[in-house]
Amino acid sequence: SQKIEQNSEALNIQEGKTATLTCNYTNYSPAYLQWYRQDPGRGPVFLLLIRENEKEKRKERLKVTFDTTLKQSLFHITASQPADSATYLCALDYSSASKIIFGSGTRLSIRP
Amino acid sequence: DAGVIQSPRHEVTEMGQEVTLRCKPISGHNSLFWYRQTMMRGLELLIYFNNNVPIDDSGMPEDRFSAKMPNASFSTLKIQPSEPRDSAVYFCASSLPGLAYGELFFGEGSRLTVL
Numbered sequence: 548s549q550k551i552e553q554n555s556e557a558l559n560i561q562e563g564k565t566a567t568l569t570c571n572y573t574n575y576s577p578a579y580l581q582w583y584r585q586d587p588g589r590g591p592v593f594l595l596l597i598r599e600n601e602k603e604k605r606k607e608r609l610k611v612t613f614d615t616t617l618k619q620s621l622f623h624i625t626a627s628q629p630a631d632s633a634t635y636l637c638a639l640d641y642s643s644a645s646k647i648i649f650g651s652g653t654r655l656s657i658r659p
Numbered sequence: 660d661a662g663v664i665q666s667p668r669h670e671v672t673e674m675g676q677e678v679t680l681r682c683k684p685i686s687g688h689n690s691l692f693w694y695r696q697t698m699m700r701g702l703e704l705l706i707y708f709n710n711n712v713p714i715d716d717s718g719m720p721e722d723r724f725s726a727k728m729p730n731a732s733f734s735t736l737k738i739q740p741s742e743p744r745d746s747a748v749y750f751c752a753s754s755l756p757g758l759a760y761g762e763l764f765f766g767e768g769s770r771l772t773v774l
Contacts, residue, residue: 579761590663590750590765591702636702640761646715647692647763651701 550574551650553637559656560627568622568653570637577639580613580620585634585652594635595622627657665751665766673774677739680769683732684753692752692763693726693736702750708734741773 552571560566570580579598583591597604597613597620604611610623624631634652641648664683672678684691692707706716711728719726723742728734738745748770752763 581761581763583763590752590767591763592765593762596761638763646704646707647761648704649694649702 551637551639551648553635553650554653555651557654557656559658562627562629562657562659564627566624566627566631566655566657568635568637568655570620570622570650572618572639575639575641576615577641579640580611581638581647582609582611582620582622583636583638583649585636591636591649624655629657629659631655632657663751663753663764663766665749665769667769668767669770669772671772671774672741674742675740676773677737678741678745678771678773680736680749680751680771682734682736682751682766684734684751685764686732688753688755688764689731690754691728691734692754693734694750694752695747696750696768697747705736738771741771743773746771746773 550573554569579596581596582594584594585591595604595606595611597611599615608625612621620637634654636649636652638647638649663685666681689710693705694702695705696702703718705718706726707714708728711731724738726736748768750765750768752765754763
């Protein structure tokens with residue numbers, strides 16, 4: 548079955564530094580991969596989508612890479628701020644019928 | 660648009676009782692997903708629909724769980740009878756289908772506590 552692994556430990560980063568989160572997957576080649584942000588008590592909110600034929604995608608201070616050979620995506624937040632503190636989830640489509648499954652998430656804390 | 664609307668936001672019930680969770684997707688979206696989130700298991704896909712038709716319900720834990728989508732603007736997730744291990748936050752999400760529109764829009768969730 549499909550398995551998605553994210554950094555199992557919480558990530559603590561000094562404000563201003565770049566935070567890098569990892570998402571690894573097995574047993575499938577997704578057509579695209581997504582990243583979401585989730586704040587406590589709220590539903591996940593979509594951030595970025597990257598397709599299998601794209602190596603990198605950027606949006607403001609966010610950058611996502613997608614290496615289909617390594618079966619890995621990296622999510623970067625540059626110039627991190629305390630407001631970036633949240634749990635970040637990666638997700639991928641598991642079938643041509645858009646079955647979207649999620650990793651367990653990485654909790655990111657940015658300290659001032 | 661009001662976004663995905665879920666109700667109730669919180670429910671506390673006793674073991675054995677029936678629980679019904681409701682979801683109104685974003686107008687025009689024709690894919691709907693039900694997820695369950697716990698600390699131990701993360702965000703699990705329970706079932707999803709395309710054009711009101713259930714496509715994959717392999718994530719539904721057992722026969723106590725059922726989901727329906729009678730029309731494009733409404734879906735329910737029912738648990739009967741409920742058990743303490745069903746306690747979780749249940750999310751509904753909707754999306755437009757197809758490669759270019761994979762983004763999911765989530766509701767705020769229904770927090771269920773079964774005593």
